[in-house]
Amino acid sequence: xxxxxxxxxxxxxxxxxxxxxxxxxxxxxxxxxxxxxxxxxxxxxxxxxxxxxxxxxxxxxxxxxxxxxxxxxxxxxxxxxxxxxxxxxxxxxxxxxxxxxxxxxxxxxxxxxxxxxxxxxxxxxxxxxxxxxxxxxxxxxxxxxxxxxxxxxxxxxxxxxxxxxxxxxxxxxxxxxxxxxxxxxxxxxxxxxxxxxxxxxxxxxxxxxxxxxxxxxxxxxxxxxxxxxxxxxxxxxxxxxxxxxxxxxxxxxxxxxxxxxxxxxxxxxxxxxxxxxxxxxxxxxxxxxxxxxxxxxxxxxxxxxxxxxxxxxxxxxxxxxxxxxxxxxxxxxxxxxxxxxxxxxxxxxxxxxxxxxxxxxxxxxxxxxxxxxxxxxxxxxxxxxxxxxxxxxxxxxxxxxxxxxxxxxxxxxxxxxxxxxxxxxxxxxxxxxx
RNA sequence: GCCGGGGUGGUGUAGCCUGGUUAGCACAGGGGACUGUGGAUCCCCUAGCCCGGGUUCAAAUCCCGGCCCCGGCCCCA
Numbered sequence: 135x136x137x138x139x140x141x142x143x144x145x146x147x148x149x150x151x152x153x154x155x156x157x158x159x160x161x162x163x164x165x166x167x168x169x170x171x172x173x174x175x176x177x178x179x180x181x182x183x184x185x186x187x188x189x190x191x192x193x194x195x196x197x198x199x200x201x202x203x204x205x206x207x208x209x210x211x212x213x214x215x216x217x218x219x220x221x222x223x224x225x226x227x228x229x230x231x232x233x234x235x236x237x238x239x240x241x242x243x244x245x246x247x248x249x250x251x252x253x254x255x256x257x258x259x260x261x262x263x264x265x266x267x268x269x270x271x272x273x274x275x276x277x278x279x280x281x282x283x284x285x286x287x288x289x290x291x292x293x294x295x296x297x298x299x300x301x302x303x304x305x306x307x308x309x310x311x312x313x314x315x316x317x318x319x320x321x322x323x324x325x326x327x328x329x330x331x332x333x334x335x336x337x338x339x340x341x342x343x344x345x346x347x348x349x350x351x352x353x354x355x356x357x358x359x360x361x362x363x364x365x366x367x368x369x370x371x372x373x374x375x376x377x378x379x380x381x382x383x384x385x386x387x388x389x390x391x392x393x394x395x396x397x398x399x400x401x402x403x404x405x406x407x408x409x410x411x412x413x414x415x416x417x418x419x420x421x422x423x424x425x426x427x428x429x430x431x432x433x434x435x436x437x438x439x440x441x442x443x444x445x446x447x448x449x450x451x452x453x454x455x456x457x458x459x460x461x462x463x464x465x466x467x468x469x470x471x472x473x474x475x476x477x478x479x480x481x482x483x484x485x486x487x488x489x490x491x492x493x494x495x496x497x498x499x500x501x502x503x504x505x506x507x508x509x510x511x512x513x514x515x516x517x518x519x520x521x522x523x524x525x526x527x528x529x530x531x532x533x534x535x536x537x538x539x540x541x542x543x544x545x546x547x548x549x550x551x552x553x554x555x556x557x558x559x560x561x562x563x564x565x566x567x568x
Numbered sequence: 569g570c571c572g573g574g575g576u577g578g579u580g581u582a583g584c585c586u587g588g589u590u591a592g593c594a595c596a597g598g599g600g601a602c603u604g605u606g607g608a609u610c611c612c613c614u615a616g617c618c619c620g621g622g623u624u625c626a627a628a629u630c631c632c633g634g635c636c637c638c639g640g641c642c643c644c645a
Contacts (some may be wrong), residue, residue: 139618142635185645186645189645243645245643246640247637405645481603513602515602515605516606523607533604543604
């Protein structure tokens with residue numbers, strides 16, 4: 135008969151995978167908590183309308199959307215930002231600001247799987263709701279950087295862009311389709327200079343405008359280098375005020391001690407069209423074909439879109455399926471042992487001796503030692519073989535002769551060394567061997 | 569949605585181009601010999617050509633379609 139396979143774009147996570155994920159999640163969670171963020175979780179599915187309100191009806195194409203038995207149009211969450219905004223509008227509009235929430239959850243998008251992209255994937259993210267100030271952007275970006283640092287990652291940058299600047303830029307060029315221009319600029323790193331120029335021409339820009347686009351995308355690097363040039367390029371009051379905010383942002387990041395990881399890149403747009411000003415994404419160089427490992431930004435209009443009072447907010451999400459392979463390829467994940475440390479074997483098949491094996495196993499377990507006894511009725515040699523294969527470091531052997539004297543034998547699987555000890559000393563002696 | 573490369577026991581593979589033994593090997597798994605040390609050795613067993621159609625006397629092998637995997641494009645709200 136045909137066996138049922140995994141659904142396209144999904145993954146089975148085996149014990150070793152889960153150990154790695156738990157490790158990475160814990161490292162990220164530690165930092166989130168240290169910044170005073172509180173964990174929340176919203177339902178796995180929402181009314182499709184929620185996502186349509188945010189992004190337009192065409193997003194249904196990229197959603198896992200379906201009709202349930204009650205005739206409701208439902209979609210699995212593609213991220214948590216919409217749900218968090220909904221939650222806020224429904225119950226928390228009068229709560230003291232700012233609200234600091236974090237989540238670690240799986241998301242679903244109906245897209246073609248490829249490197250670093252699955253249909254079900256996990257994100258660890260935060261939302262900081264209620265502050266319009268640059269302090270909030272700084273807080274979130276600092277937390278973003280520190281989260282990566284706590285996983286052990288060092289080779290990465292957080293590139294910071296700004297939607298206001300891009301809007302002003304589009305105005306400056308007299309471009310109507312500002313979103314189209316942003317998308318094009320966002321792709322600059324994916325193509326050669328020639329191809330990029332060609333795309334800009336096809337978009338309808340003249341040579342002078344193209345020059346300006348290149349001037350813009352060269353606004354990339356440390357603020358000390360970039361900002362003076364930016365002040366030259368932009369003359370509008372709006373743009374200059376925004377540049378001032380960015381200047382302050384970097385001063386704040388210095389106070390956090392994370393400024394070395396932050397760069398300006400005014401070519402960054404990020405796809406999400408609900409972002410309103412500061413946007414950012416983390417890039418870690420790798421040869422795995424993985425692009426951004428996380429990103430976020432300010433979304434000051436979204437809560438209004440969902441029927442709430444206008445409320446500023448900012449946040450980010452870290453893509454776990456992208457981060458873990460990078461950490462792994464750089465050797466930044468510790469050796470994570472899964473399974474029992476101690477294996478208990480008994481020789482013979484008498485009920486009494488089995489009960490003894492269980493009692494000893496329980497003694498070890500109560501002492502928080504990972505232990506299991508042989509429930510396969512294995513012979514000693516096969517039992518040792520099995521103990522070896524599961525990576526048990528110590529084997530407790532119960533033989534009739536030892537038991538008659540109230541003793542057991544414990545074997546250090548690494549050295550092969552064995553000692554015979556009184557049963558009541560088992561926990562103590564096993565601990566010494568671990 | 570589009571393009572390229574793939575799909576052989578649980579895992580890794582040989583066979584495919586050039587159609588023809590019972591689809592080979594290794595590892596893993598189960599059992600046995602062994603009954604207090606063999607983390608071994610030996611023996612036995614389990615288990616596979618992604619699915620469907622076509623060509624042919626004959627298909628794992630050639631052709632078409634589908635599904636899935638890997639990668640790229642679109643998209644990434």
